[in-house]
Amino acid sequence: MNKLLTITICRFNRATFLDEQLSWLAKAIKGLASECEIILSYNCFTDNTQVTINKWHKIFNQSLFTTNKTKSTISVVATISHxxxxxxxxxxxxISHDDPIQKRTLEYVINILRNNPELALLTLNFPRLYVGSSKLAHEPYFPIRNKEIVSDCKPLIDNYLHKNFGSLAFMTAQVYKIQAVQ
Structure with missing residues (x-):
């Protein structure tokens, strides 16, 4: 069976956040591992990231968890492209290494992708939290009350980007069809 979803975590330093994100993923992926692969893509680091990576390599199946370390610092866009x-x-x-995600979100994403194989982009609604706490800084960004399949999502995305000046907080809310991106 072919895997359905690559979960890739982009990061630079901040090993504590990476450890928390991989802890979430280890719990969320139970029962879904056969449909997923994990790629950790990171720039050269100056903290204890390698210790964190070694820890999680032992926990995740090696065929499920791969890493890509660049020899020099590259842009977020280049990292995502890789x-x-x-x-x-x-x-x-x-997903960003520091965006908190609910445990049930991965199962939700997998189910949406299974049931809607024609999707080119899945946009998840999200609030913005203050860094270092779980205090709400902004309500969910999209005025969607129920799950919707929209053929033209441009107005929603343009509205978000206009309000947030292209903020990378939007990154973790996107699931892309590889064929559409390439």
Whole structure:
């Protein structure tokens, strides 16, 4: 069976956040591992990231968890591009190492992708939290009350980007069909 979703985590330093994100993923992926691969893409680091990576390599199956370390610092866009090129699945979800995600979200994403194989982009609604706490800084960004399949999502995305000046907080809310991105 082919895997459905590549979950890729982009990061630079901040090993504590990476450890928390991989802890979430270890719990969320139970029962879904056969449909997923994990790519950790990171720039050269100056903290104890390698210790964190070694810990999680022992926990995740090696065929499920791969890493890509650049020799020099590259842009976020270049890192994300590498993830899309490396993915062996139909879809890719690029998440930031410091964005908290609910445990049930991965199962939700997998179910949406299974049931809607024509999707080119899945946009998840999200609030913004203050860094270092769980205090709400902004309500969910999209005025969607129920799950919707929209053929033209441009107005929603343009509205978000206009309000937030292209903020990368939007990154973790996107699941892309690899074929559409390439």
């Amino acid at each position: 993830c899309f090129q490396s993915a062996i699945t139909k879809y890719a979800w690029v």
